[in-house]
Amino acid sequence: MKHLLNLLAAIALLVWGSHLVRTGVLRVFGANLRSLLARSMGNRFTAALSGMGVTALVQSSTATSLMTSSFVGQGLIALPAALAVMRGADVGTALMSVLFSTDLSWLSPVFILVGVILFVTRQASTAGRVGRVLIGLGLMLLALDMVVQASEPMLASPVIKAMLSSISSDIFMELVMGCVLAVVAYSSLAIVLLISAMAASNVVPVDVALGLVLGANLGSGLLAVMTTAKSSVEVRQVTVGNMVFKVLGVIIMTPFIGAWMRYVQPLLPNVGQSVVLFHLAYNIIISVGFIGFTQWVAELMTRLMPKPVDNKPRRPQHLDPSALSTPSLAISCAAREALYQADVVETMLTGMLDVIEKNDQLQAERIRKMDDEVDQLYSAIKYYLTKISREALGEDESRRWADIISFTINMEQIGDVIERVIIDIEDKKIKKGRKFSDAGMAEIAELHGRLVRNLRLGMSVFLNGNVRDAKRLLEEKVRFRDLERTYSTTHLARLSDNTVYSIETSSLHIDLISDLKRINSLICSIAYPILESAGELVPSRVKAINEAAANAAEHSNA
Template structure:
């Protein structure tokens, strides 16, 4: 029992070390890795090469799958290109298994010591996150050494021998065992390294180990499918297409296990090398050999899992729960959903003028109902962001997290104001059959056009973070405020002249241009975080110093 517990602890340590490396690399290089993927998708072969590089760094083909699926969802790449990336991702995992199969145990204490020093002394910086990666690498090497130590005594157990005998004659059972291990551990890399270590100490015979390796690859694909079962269609298409390639690879390679043992294994330096090289050969064959089938598999997956004809109103479109394990990716999904929320707000705002011109009460009510969607999207985005671990975010991503929260709050408040404006138009204009004066309508139209233009500029500032555009947005705030004051004065002059239409719509007119100014203020707020980060925002608009409130002016003593 003690030896079994030691083995289970070593396996758990191996899985945990893999997790530390993956999350550490994503914290440091997450955004850069996504950029690398995006720039390497010109054709299937460069896409596969980028998949190898990214997966070798993050040690998780699942993380690569999520990044790739997000590009498919944004329409940046096609499904065949995404499947080509996954062909390279599988090779990247196999190459890392080959590296860790070498005798690197002497590096374990070095990695752990350096990693702990960096993590403790520079925890909040990039150096601290790199230290986390070193700790993970050290724990993986230490775990592999512990696996070897724990499995040697287990060979003497008759129970172990009986179990091995019952499994050795059934290839599909071996594949099933490997698949279950990969699903439970959520890491095919850890399982392949475990199998290699067990085969090297003769806990399992080589034939069984190779069958379990095939199962581990199959289980890795199945784990991704199960994990992302409730994700968007684009994500599921990538994982199911990847699973199809893995199944074809298992069917192709399973009959050649005997050939490998007879002709390849004798020329290799050890059993562990035989296992990891078989793992590499399997992934090279399904990646290089089957890369020409990406178009065919993509068409099959698209028929099996078609995209919905239209988005469902009121439901989050981009908030993928499976992306929460990759914070940089989750942030990008939240940005997309926030922009969708802004699109709904823009639709409401554009419809205001049609309601005013055509006195369309039905349109007004439809637009007012859209505010419920804006509110629901705000709640969904806020809840999604709270589930992203702030500890896993870098400094830039933490700022982006705060920017998204601020942006969605502003959009939600704009939606509330537009709903209130539409209600006022119904009650004070449409139901009473009143019209704005020609001059008053021209002023409202001018303010509305500027407001829509500023909203679009604000969306661009939020998406791109351009400092010059942010400055333009604040300049527009000043200009808009001056126009609002000028038009309020003009309206009062028309009242003095006794203009009938102006007198009938006076309350609505003043409230309307005031509400438009409030909306513009919320839009302008988008610029503040960008300018503050760039260091170009003045601390105060006041010209002189302000005396503290607790200070009592001379001569005012009681």
Template sequence: MKHLLNLLAAVALLVWGTHMVRTGVLRVFGANLRNLLARSMGNRVSAVLSGIGVTALVQSSTATSLMTSSFVGQGLITLPSALAVMRGADVGTAMMSVLFATDLSWLSPLLIFVGVVLFITRQDSTPGRIGRVLIGLGVMLLALRLVVEATEPLVESAVIRTLLGSMTSDIFLELLMGAVLAVMAYSSLAIVLLIAAMASSGAVPLEVALGLALGANLGSGLVAVLTTAKSSVEVRQVTVGNMLFKVMGVALALPCIGLWMRHVRPLIGDGASNVVLFHLAFNIFNTLFFLGMTNMVARWVCVLLPKPAPGAGNPLRPRHLDASALATPSLAISCAAREALHQADVVEAMLIGMHKVLVNDDLKLSAELRQLDDTVDELYSAIKYYMTKISRAELDEKEGQRWTEVISFTINMEQIGDLIERVLQDIETKKIKKGRQFSAAGMQEINDLHARLLDNLRLAMSVFLTGNVRDAQKLLEEKARFRDLELAYSASHLARLSDKTVPSIETSSLHIDLISELKRINSLLCSVAYPILETAGALAPSRLRETPLPQRD
């Protein structure tokens, strides 16, 4: 019993070490890795090479699959290119298994020591996150040695030998067990290393170990499919296509296990080396053989998972909050930012519709627009809930600032939606139902303010998206100009009241409230510029004069 517990603890340590390395690398290099993938889609060869490189760093083909799937979901890359990346990702994780299967136990204490020192002394910085990666690497190497030590006493048990011997005649059971273990561990790399270590100690017959390794490959594809099960169709197409490649590859590789045992095993000898090299050979073959079929498999997947017809479903529901992206904080923040722009598009539709209601006295359109405010509120709630799933402790300074910007932007859009709804209610009550009209001059002033407000909304969306300092400065200049116009138009309205202009007298309350609300909306839009200008050092500390005002007698 003690030896079994030692083995389970060693396996858990191996899985945890793999998790630490994967999450640590994504936290430090996540944005750069995404940029590397996005720039490497020119052809299939470069896509495969980028998949190998990214997966070698992340040490998880599943993580690469989720990043690539999110790109397809955002329309940044095509499905065939994504499938080519996944061919390289499988080769990358197989190469890492070969590296870890070599005797690197001497390196484990050094990696753990250096990693702990960096993590403790610089925990919230990039060196601290790199220290976490080093700790994970050291723990993986330590766990592999512990697995070998823990399995040696178990091999001597007659019961264990009988149980393992009964598996040699059931290849499908081996595939199932390998797949289940990979799903449970969320890592085919950890399971392949575990299988290699147990084959090295003799705990598992080599022929069984090769079958388990093929099952682990299926399991890694299944993990990605399950993780993206609730994502958009475009995202699921990548993981399902990758799974099809794995299934076809395993079907072709099964008859080769016997050939490997007869012709290759005598040349290698060591059980662990046989497992990892068979794993690498399988993935290289799977990539080279099927690389030319990415377009064909992409068509199959599109038939299995067709995209919804344009206009199908509710176009106003959250579109970009991909749950699979939460494993990569920088990617999740990008998804939330895109959803915030979707929310702003709904606000823009409300703002345009508000002017039509004002001009045409359209009560039906007004009711529809007020219902859109519920959509703005729902999008705000969805974005806020999604953002709370991103741990602030895992973000660097730049990502933390972007997190705050996204939340602030969505709050402002929600408040603007509420203001537009209130303006619509006032228009219905004070203008449409009473049959009143603005004076020609008053209507022209409102038209001017509305046009400027619409332009400022679009400029604010651009500033939020790009972070351009010059556009942010222009947005604040528009705030001052809008304030001056609001004061000027209020004065003009009061002058018309003095001249006893009847339409101005009848709509006075609505006119003053309307231009005041438009100014408030504009102020909320312009607040997007403040964090960008503050970061660039382009904001003054205060608008107050530094010299004190003279005292009154």
């Protein structure tokens, strides 16, 4: 039992080490890796090479598959190019398995020591994330050595020998077991390395190990299919198409397992190397041999999984699940979706004036529906942000995370205020056939124009974080408040003059300009996080405004 627990612990450590490497590399280089993939789609060969390079760094063809399929889902690359990337990705992970199968155990303590020092001393920086990668590499090498040590005493057990003989020469069982192991471990690389180490220690026969390797390759493809099962049709076409190539490769390679053992294995120095080289040969065959069929498989996927005729782009579009493993990139995705939410709010705000001026009932209905979209975007962005690992965020990224949350809350509240205004206009003006006075309508139009300009300035402040624009936004808050007071006074003056239109719409007019002021306050609050980060805020107001007030007081005393 002790040896079995040691073996299971070594397997768990191997899987955890590969997870640390994958997530660490994505956090350090994720945005650059995605850019590399996006720029290398000129032809299928450069696409395959980029997939090979990215997967060699990430050490997970599944991660590359998710990134590539997300590009297809966003319409950035074509399906044949994405399938070509996956051909290179499979070769990349196979090359890494060959590298790790060599005797690198002496590097394990070095990687772990250096990695821990970097991670502990500079955890929030890039150096700390590189340290995380080194820790993962060290743990993988240590785990492979532990697998060998734990498996040797188990060979003498009659139970183990009976279990191994039961699956020997049953290729279907070997494929299923390898597939299940790869899915459970979320890493075909870790499982292939495990199979190689166990075969080198005679825990499993060589022919069984080769069958398990083929199953692990199927498992990596199945894992990507399962991960994208609820994604759009375009995304699923990539993972299912990649699975087709893997199945064809298994069909071709399975009959040659005996030939490999008879002609190739005697030429290799050890059994473990034979396993990883077989894995590499399989992936080279399905990559080089099938790369010319990417267009054919793409057409097949298009026929088998057609896009719905009325399939319009659905929001949210920028909240890419594959970017969550790269927190800085995921935050950028959330910021882009937040800006789209603000665009919807701007459209609502612009259309609101038509409802007020022209009693446009259809426009009012459209605006109310758009508020539902704003609410849905807010929920989607908030949920997406909660899935980002806060521990992996630096100080600036954590601040940006909070800024996005605050911004989306403000946009959602602005949408609610606009909807409430529209309902009031319908109930108190349109249905009763009333209208504002010319002077009152001019005042409302003036306030509305300022709101639209301030919203656009607020979006710019959110996007660029410009301190000068943030100060301008708060200055506009003061101007708007003063203007609202002035227009309230002039409205009361019109009531005193017994202006009929002003009397009929008095309550609505006062409520409306109050709501516009509320919207402006929500817009201007975008500036506070920017000014606070720049040290330009004091407990009550902007530093410059306080200083100006103090100077004015000194002059008056003098």
